[in-house]
Amino acid sequence: MDRDWLIGTGLAFVAGFVDAAAFVALAGLFTAHVTGNFVLIGAELVSTSSGVVSKLCALPAFILAVAATRLIALALERRGIAPLRCLLGLEAVVLAGFGAAGVSLAPFLSADSGPAVLVGMLGVTAMGIQNATGRLALGHLAATTVMTVNVTQAVLDVTDLLRGERGGGARTRARLRRMLPAVLAFAVGALAGAFGVAAWSFWCVIVPVSVLAAVMIAPEPVQDGSGA
Template sequence: MAAALAFVAGFVDAAAFIALTGLFTAHVTGNFVLIGAELVASSSGVLAKLLALPAFMGAVAAARVLALLLDRHGFDPLPWLLTVEAGLLAGFGLCGTLGAPLGAADGAPAIAVGMFAVAAMGLQNAIGRLSLGHLAPTTVMTVSVSQAVIDATDLVMRTAADLDQIRKRFLRVLPAIAAFAAGALCGAFGIAQLAFGCIFLPLGVLITLIILALTPAEVNATT
């Protein structure tokens, strides 16, 4: 599941970055760097990047409230949160398709499309904290890459005492890193070749995860 969600995040981040004039959706704090660069260079897209952070935070807060409500009524929040994320990504693809060409980066159509993607990735960040805390991070790979390099160095040098634990952690993080990179490549080529229609691929991944999340644990354990 971590690798699948990392693929989705990489795909959406790359596709939105290309389609929406450099808007980060998964690595949302990267927009602050771009805001500074664009202000100096008198470029466009500043408003969308400024709105990305509150949209991201709002999605995280909404995910927390929804998870609490579902827990209170005895429901597993994971499939419901994944369903909301899929709905937001569908909105991203549908609005992008209907609104094409989107025009200016700070125009209403481009901002609306971008906020769907940002909210979806905000929700996925929340899912990682609320329901999948035992898995590797799926949206921002900076910390994961650093940890993987540290663990790989320890495994090669064999100087650490807990090599088995280090090996397990390395093998837990590596698939998510590789999947995020693969997703970014697919998202870049997908948006270039299929425009917003390419969003069917990450949607298919999410639908598969929703089905798996709804499958009883006993069945998952035997498959």
Template structure:
């Protein structure tokens, strides 16, 4: 696979997660388990916005399950699902952007429009997460960065202090560092983009996903 796929996917996840958090009253769309912390905080401080965060996990689970079924069926037929999965993610991201543009400004975290908009983003990120555990397993994880950062620190120490582990550590650093930097860049770009142009900023991660789709389609075409 192209070395650009990991960074493109990580950039998308960081961007979308940030836009969802800022625009939809603290809803995590990629790191859905983070919503449990926010639910606890909402209960403790008597804030609203609990319904969308509660719904996010079952929607995420359902989308992951359906994505995995799709992948399994395609593989049984001997057809690669990677390009199709990327296209599905793009479609849900486009729907997220369109819904946000149509319904914004949101007046309440648990309004039907805010919940529906958020679940479109959750579905897009569920597709990316499911793909990361199956057809994109060769790439570094692109949505959960805590584990990546932990491994990067361990490998950086080994690179300096453990010469016998240096070669393997360098290989992992080369693989993991670009997606972490891309995710951070996406998060920063998502915050700045939403502040300046609102949901139109989602054109940037949508372009990243379509670029990944183009790379996958090109790699699937046999050379002449």
């Protein structure tokens, strides 16, 4: 449970951080969940602002990242290798590339310029890898990239507990213990990402990369040898 808590909260923090930092630095581009870009595309098309190109490219980049992650995970499993650490390592490398490209190429002439689109797609790719990893290797944890479902479930669970739910109360409390840390970590990450990119530009990406490194080296649970 300690390792699960570290992974769940760490990845939620990373997603919130990267999403907020990219949103501030790249004209409102969502990297952790591409559905928000659909709404923004409509808004952009009826306004005079920029950033449409990145938002249009986000969906295919996300799809390719998820598909590639799936293929990599299958290849690792065929070789008897647990994919989680490798996939987290891949995400860390791509995320580091996102930060390095941002440091090297910023400031951007416009949100639709080639350098801006390249940097944005690296961020989307990193979050696509995290989304896929969550489904492939962390299905027992709360979602770490999109908080709407987590918040909805948490409110339902709190409501049931407050009305004195009979039976299943233990399951409800256990689910809350999974959901709430992820929601809070995402919120803290979003605040940190927004202030971080405002203060240190893309250098701030060192923070989520470091968190990913900490998650990667989290020790496996110690077996007690009892066979339980």
